[in-house]
């Protein structure tokens with residue numbers, strides 16, 4: 456998805472693989488992103504979506520139902536180090552650094568890869584425990600290369616939809632279910 460005329464020159468500009476695993480305590484995202492230029496010059500983690508970063512949303516019901524809750528979290532490698540951030544918290548929680556998250560983001564400039572590992576407690580995603588039923592999930596990776604605007608992104612790639620453009624729409628999330 457390009458933004459404001461941004462282009463994607465090919466897989467070296469932006470591509471990657473993602474994998475979700477889980478424990479009883481956490482949902483764990485492993486993402487290896489190919490990106491030619493790391494551009495994440497932000498000090499405020501709430502602005503991480505404007506630059507190189509990953510974001511995903513969970514919806515606590517089957518996509519298309521209306522009685523669930525949507526939660527949005529993400530990770531980035533900012534100048535002061537890796538951050539995990541919650542933009543849309545579960546009911547009763549607040550936006551801010553994701554409670555209990557364990558985040559690692561490693562940039563390899565030679566290989567042109569950014570490797571994310573983000574473990575987030577289910578309780579910070581709106582679930583008392585690892586869900587046994589179907590839930591909604593949508594992922595995206597933002598790419599900013601040379602951009603200096605407030606929203607510096609050239610665009611993003613997504614698995615699912617409904618996150619990258621307003622209004623956020625859980626109907627467009629993919630349905631997901633944990634397997635053991």
Ligand SMILES: [Ca+2]
Nearest residue numbers: 468490491492
């Ligand atoms: Ca790029």
Ligand SMILES: [Ca+2]
Nearest residue numbers: 490492599600
């Ligand atoms: Ca980039």
